Amino acid sequence: MRPFNFEKVKTVAEATSKKSVNSQFIAGGTNLVDLMKKNISQPDVLIDITSAMSKEIRFEKRQLNIGAMVSNTKVATDQQVLDKFPLLSKAILAGASPQIRNMASSAGNLLQRTRCPYFYDVTTPCNKRKPESGCSAAEHGTRMSAVAGYNDKCVAVHPSDFCVALSALDAKVIAVNAEDKEVKIPFQDFHKLPGNTPWLDNNLPENTVITNIEVPENNFTKNYAYLKVRDRASYAFALVSVAAGLDLSGNKIKEARLASGGVAHKPWRWYDAEKFLKGKEATEDNFIKAAKLATRDLKPLKENAFKIPMLEGAIVEVLNQSIHR
């Protein structure tokens, strides 16, 4: 690890005023410390924001407000979350281990880097780690890679489970910049596709810090499910994951939400399938049609063609689970 200066800040204003190109914020540290050990991240100054950010989780004005520093465990076990946003809890508990969930912050979860093996292997080219050096994964293929939204510059996927649920529930990311100006970013616009700047994971403006995550109240408290398919039953990143929420009136679907992890550079919403399901009966037949619609345009890479039928099955299964709770 490269030597760095360590500073602890007490307020959000202090945090944003200290932030520069060569400094990085640290909260839970579950991803950043690892990246620093591997010399993938080399900040000159590390700014400890654990005392500056909110550790509160509140439900007011019909929305959930999660402070940046609330641990993943606290979100997953909060009574208001369990009552009104159970999908969030399900998704968080499908990720990492109890130790890591205790340490990891909510905002940090959004900012975690990809788990693409080439990103972690400093001996290979990777546009995300070293801009314009090339993409080893696109060249050699990996089974974890994306099946949508990728290009020849980057085929990495976003590793979060929490973010898949936040995306499905139309959350918003609240950040503050050095001029104390608030920025509100809809969740689907927060993370980005690789495009021409694969080294950037999201659209968070420079020198801003995430202060809160807002989730609007919803009707997906009864019929919801989160399904994660992975190489071992627990404590592994997703090959594919699907979050589903159905708002039912009798057996008729008033509104449907479907989002996936392990598919793209950002949490992926299946808008076409959602639109198809709206107004239909909640039957397996319709679920199969929705899954086919979702996966029809996906283009697998060299080693991950298995992800297409896996996703199709996962979408049908998660929708079935959501109506049989």
Place this chain on the structure above:
Amino acid sequence: MEIKQQYSRRNFLKISGLLAAFVAIPTSVKAFYNDVKHYFIPKKNVSKLTVSVNKKSHTLYADSRSTLLDLLREQLHLTGSKKGCDHGQCGACTVHIDGERALSCLTLASMTEGREITTIEGLADGDELHPMQKAFVECDGFQCGYCTPGQIMSAVACVNEGHTGSVEEIKEYMSGNLCRCGAYNGIVESIQKVAAL
């Protein structure tokens, strides 16, 4: 027989000149490196730190890069917490921070000031083992023992959190601690035993 002249003034000057140059190179390179290195490598940053481990306060000097695990093992000589993978993948370094289980290999030491840390050394009450330590002995909760301190710290937290409803629940909530010997059944049994106390 003609004897070839081996020593000459020219050879002597050549060799001694080369030797002098070789001797001078390392010092000049070193001086140059010392002059410019701070442009490339930030200076190592050591600061005073007060940490509370097993209810005892320690004041020491630590590099900003020190993880809690390094501090415990190298500076406080509490070698119970193990360095398995050092990347947060195996759980061998599990300790409790403010009563919650956490990975000491991914925790920077400088971020633990003012927090209470409990390690495997802090579980026993004098010579009296913690019930979980006893259960691991009685139920064969380990073979080689390397992952055991982490397993036990995680197991104590698992019981405190109340995640002992079924074998499946215990396995899910112990999934962050790997055991290469495969003592998992003994570990689950130990946890069930303590949960039933």
